[in-house]
Amino acid sequence: MSIEELEKAFATDRKALMPFLMSGHPTPESFARNLREAAEYADVIEVGVPFSDPLADGPVIQAAAAQALSHRTTLRSTLEVLTARDDGPPVVLMLSVNQVLAYGVAKFAASAKQAKVSGAIVPDLPFEESAQVREAFAHEQIALIPMLAPTTSDERKRAILGKARGFAYLISVAGVTGTRDSYPPETLAYIRSARELSPVPVCVGFGISKPQHIEQLRQSADGFIVGSALIRGIDEARSVADILKPLRRACDTALTGNRS
Amino acid sequence: MTTATPAKGRFGIYGGQYVPETLVANLHALERAYESAQHDDAFQFEVERTLRDFVGRATPLYLAEQLSADYGGRVFLKREDLTHTGAHKINNAVGQALLAKRLGKSRIVAETGAGQHGVATAAACARLGLECIVYMGALDCERQRPNVERMKLLGATVVPCEAGRRNLKVAINEAIRDWISNPDSTHYLIGSVVGPHPYPTIVRDFQSVIGREARQQFIEREGKLPDAVIACVGGGSNAMGIFAGFVRDEVELHGVEAGGRGDDHAAPLNSGTPGVLHGAMQYLLQDDDGQILNTHSIAAGLDYPGVGPEHSFLKDAGRATYHVVDDEEALAAFKELSRREGVIPAVESSHALAYAKRLLQQRPGLSVIVNLSGRGDKDLPSLIERGLL
Numbered sequence: 001m002s003i004e005e006l007e008k009a010f011a012t013d014r015k016a017l018m019p020f021l022m023s024g025h026p027t028p029e030s031f032a033r034n035l036r037e038a039a040e041y042a043d044v045i046e047v048g049v050p051f052s053d054p055l056a057d058g059p060v061i062q063a064a065a066a067q068a069l070s071h072r073t074t075l076r077s078t079l080e081v082l083t084a085r086d087d088g089p090p091v092v093l094m095l096s097v098n099q100v101l102a103y104g105v106a107k108f109a110a111s112a113k114q115a116k117v118s119g120a121i122v123p124d125l126p127f128e129e130s131a132q133v134r135e136a137f138a139h140e141q142i143a144l145i146p147m148l149a150p151t152t153s154d155e156r157k158r159a160i161l162g163k164a165r166g167f168a169y170l171i172s173v174a175g176v177t178g179t180r181d182s183y184p185p186e187t188l189a190y191i192r193s194a195r196e197l198s199p200v201p202v203c204v205g206f207g208i209s210k211p212q213h214i215e216q217l218r219q220s221a222d223g224f225i226v227g228s229a230l231i232r233g234i235d236e237a238r239s240v241a242d243i244l245k246p247l248r249r250a251c252d253t254a255l256t257g258n259r260s
Numbered sequence: 261m262t263t264a265t266p267a268k269g270r271f272g273i274y275g276g277q278y279v280p281e282t283l284v285a286n287l288h289a290l291e292r293a294y295e296s297a298q299h300d301d302a303f304q305f306e307v308e309r310t311l312r313d314f315v316g317r318a319t320p321l322y323l324a325e326q327l328s329a330d331y332g333g334r335v336f337l338k339r340e341d342l343t344h345t346g347a348h349k350i351n352n353a354v355g356q357a358l359l360a361k362r363l364g365k366s367r368i369v370a371e372t373g374a375g376q377h378g379v380a381t382a383a384a385c386a387r388l389g390l391e392c393i394v395y396m397g398a399l400d401c402e403r404q405r406p407n408v409e410r411m412k413l414l415g416a417t418v419v420p421c422e423a424g425r426r427n428l429k430v431a432i433n434e435a436i437r438d439w440i441s442n443p444d445s446t447h448y449l450i451g452s453v454v455g456p457h458p459y460p461t462i463v464r465d466f467q468s469v470i471g472r473e474a475r476q477q478f479i480e481r482e483g484k485l486p487d488a489v490i491a492c493v494g495g496g497s498n499a500m501g502i503f504a505g506f507v508r509d510e511v512e513l514h515g516v517e518a519g520g521r522g523d524d525h526a527a528p529l530n531s532g533t534p535g536v537l538h539g540a541m542q543y544l545l546q547d548d549d550g551q552i553l554n555t556h557s558i559a560a561g562l563d564y565p566g567v568g569p570e571h572s573f574l575k576d577a578g579r580a581t582y583h584v585v586d587d588e589e590a591l592a593a594f595k596e597l598s599r600r601e602g603v604i605p606a607v608e609s610s611h612a613l614a615y616a617k618r619l620l621q622q623r624p625g626l627s628v629i630v631n632l633s634g635r636g637d638k639d640l641p642s643l644i645e646r647g648l649l
C-alpha cells in the first residue's frame with residue numbers, strides 16, 4: 001500500500017467511509033476479526049494504536065485503549081497483525097507522537113510500509129513540529145495525515161493543506177472524540193472552506209455516529225470517520241456489519257442526494 | 261560555527277508544542293498576550309502589587325540555626341510556606357489569572373496534585389471573578405483533603421479523576437481535554453513548568469521572583485553568594501523559580517526528585533528517557549513502546565512521570581544536578597524540621613530538605629538555600645491517618 005492507493009480510495013462516486021478500530025480492543029483476536037469484517041464496508045480503515053495518555057480522546061476510546069493495553073497490545077504487535085492481513089482497503093494508523101519517537105521515526109516509517117500501512121494520523125503532532133516525521137514518512141511513501149480544527153486560522157489551513165498527502169482530517173467541532181447529537185451550522189461552513197483550500201479529499205471525524213450526520217454534512221465533505229460510535233457498538237456486543245451498514249448506505253446515497 | 265540558537269519554545273532539544281490542532285490557536289494567542297504583557301508597565305505593576313498585597317511577598321530568607329548546627333553547615337530556608345495559601349504555587353496562579361483576564365477569558369481550568377496549585381488558582385480566580393474548575397486525581401483528593409475543602413470554600417468546582425493511578429498525570433490529561441472542548445472561553449492555568457510552549461517559560465518567569473528575592477536577601481545578609489541552592493522537583497516550578505536567580509552565578513543547583521519506594525518512584529531525570537508528554541519533549545518515565553509509566557511518591561505534588569523541559573536541558577548541559585530522595589527520608593526530614601525549627605514543611609519540600617542534610621554530611625560547612633516550597637498543614641490528616649507521624 002502507498003499514498004497513491006490511499007488517494008485512489010477516494011476516486012469513487014460515493015462518499016468514503018472510514019471506520020476506526022482500536023488495535024487489541026476488546027481483545028487482539030476480536031480486533032483481527034473486526035478488521036476483516038470492517039473491510040467489506042470501508043474505503044479506508046483507521047487503526048488506533050492504544051496509548052496510555054491520549055489527550056484528544058473521550059471516555060469511549062480511552063476505555064478501549066486501556067482495555068487493549070491490558071492485553072499487552074503494542075505498536076509492534078499492531079504492525080504484526082497488519083502485516084498478516086491479505087487484502088482489503090488501505091489502512092491508516094492513529095497514534096501518539098511519543099509512540100512514533102519511542103519506536104524510532106525512520107524505523108516506524110519502514111515498518112509501517114512493510115505492514116502495508118498507507119498513512120498515519122498523529123493528533124499531538126501539529127504542523128510546526130511535523131517536518132522531520134513528514135519527511136521520513138514520505139521517504140517510505142507513507143502519508144502524514146494533517147488535521148484541521150474549527151480553531152485553525154485560514155492562514156494555517158493554507159500552510160497545512162499545502163503539504164497534505166492522502167487526505168485531510170477535519171475535526172468537526174472543538175472537543176475530544178465522542179458521539180454528538182447534531183452539528184451546528186458553523187460546522188458546514190468550516191468544512192466547505194477547508195475543502196475549497198484543499199488539494200486532497202477532506203474527511204470529517206469526531207462525533208460522526210449516525211446516518212443523519214452524514215446526510216447533514218455530505219455535500220461538503222469527501223469522507224466520514226466513525227470512531228466512538230463503532231467502538232461503543234463493539235462494546236455493546238453488536239456486530240461490526242450491523243453498525244456500519246446504515247452508515248455505508250448514507251455514504252453511498254450521498255452523491256445522488258435524496259433518491260431513496 | 262556559532263552556537264545554534266534554540267528554536268522558539270525550545271530548551272535545547274526539549275520543549276515544543278506537541279498538542280492537538282484544536283489548541284494551537286490558543287497557544288499562539290497566549291504567546292502574543294504574554295509578550296505584550298511583558299512590555300506593559302501597567303500589567304507588571306499589577307502583578308507586583310498583587311504579589312505584595314495579596315500574596316504577602318517578599319517572603320523571608322530564614323537561617324535555620326538549629327538545623328545548621330545539626331547538619332554541619334549553614335542552612336537557609338526560602339520561606340514560600342509563608343505565602344498566602346501556603347506554597348509557591350500562588351506566584352504563578354495570580355500572574356496567569358491576570359493574563360487570562362487580559363486574554364478575555366471567563367473560565368479557568370487547572371490541574372492539581374498536592375492541591376496547592378488548585379487552592380492558589382481558586383483564590384486568584386475568586387479575587388478576579390473568574391469561574392474555576394480544578395481537576396484532581398481521586399487519590400490526591402483523599403490524601404490532600406484539607407485542600408479540597410479549601411478550594412470548594414473559595415468557590416471552585418473540584419473534579420476528581422478516576423483514571424490510572426488517580427494522581428497528577430490523569431488530572432493534567434483531564435484539564436487538557438476540558439480545554440480542547442472549550443478553547444474559546446477557557447484558559448488552562450497550568451501549575452508547573454511543564455506543558456507546551458509558552459507555559460514552561462511563563463511559569464518560570466512568574467516563579468523567578470523566588471530566586472530574585474533569595475539572591476538579594478542572601479547577599480545582603482552574608483555579603484556573598486551561597487554555595488548551593490536546593491529545591492524539590494515535581495514538574496519543577498519551585499526549582500526553576502529559585503534556580504532562575506542563580507543560574508548565571510557560580511552557585512551549584514540541586515534538584516531533588518521523588519524516590520518513592522524502591523522501583524516505584526517519580527524520578528524521570530534520574531531514571532527516564534526523552535519523550536513527549538503533555539505537549540513537550542522532556543525526560544519521561546516510559547516503556548519501550550512509548551507508554552507512560554505509573555509513578556508513586558508520598559508527595560502528591562511530586563508524583564508525576566515527566567518534568568519541565570528546562571530541567572531536562574539543565575541536566576544535559578550539566579548546569580544542574582538532580583538527586584533522588586525516597587518517601588522515608590523525606591518523612592524523616594519533615595519531622596526534623598518540625599521539631600528543630602518549629603516549621604512544618606510540605607512533604608514535597610521535605611525532599612529538598614533531606615537532600616540538604618545529605619549534601620552537608622558529604623561536604624560540611626557549605627552555605628545552602630533550601631527552597632521551602634510549601635507548608636505541611638495539607639499533609640497532616642492523611643499522614644496521621646496512615647500512622648506515619
Ligand SMILES: Cc1ncc(COP(=O)(O)O)c(C=O)c1O
Binds near residue numbers: 608
Ligand atoms: C509545596 C509544593 N512543593 C512542590 C511542588 C512540586 O511542584 P513543582 O516541582 O512545580 O514546584 C508542589 C506541587 O504541588 C507543592 O505543592
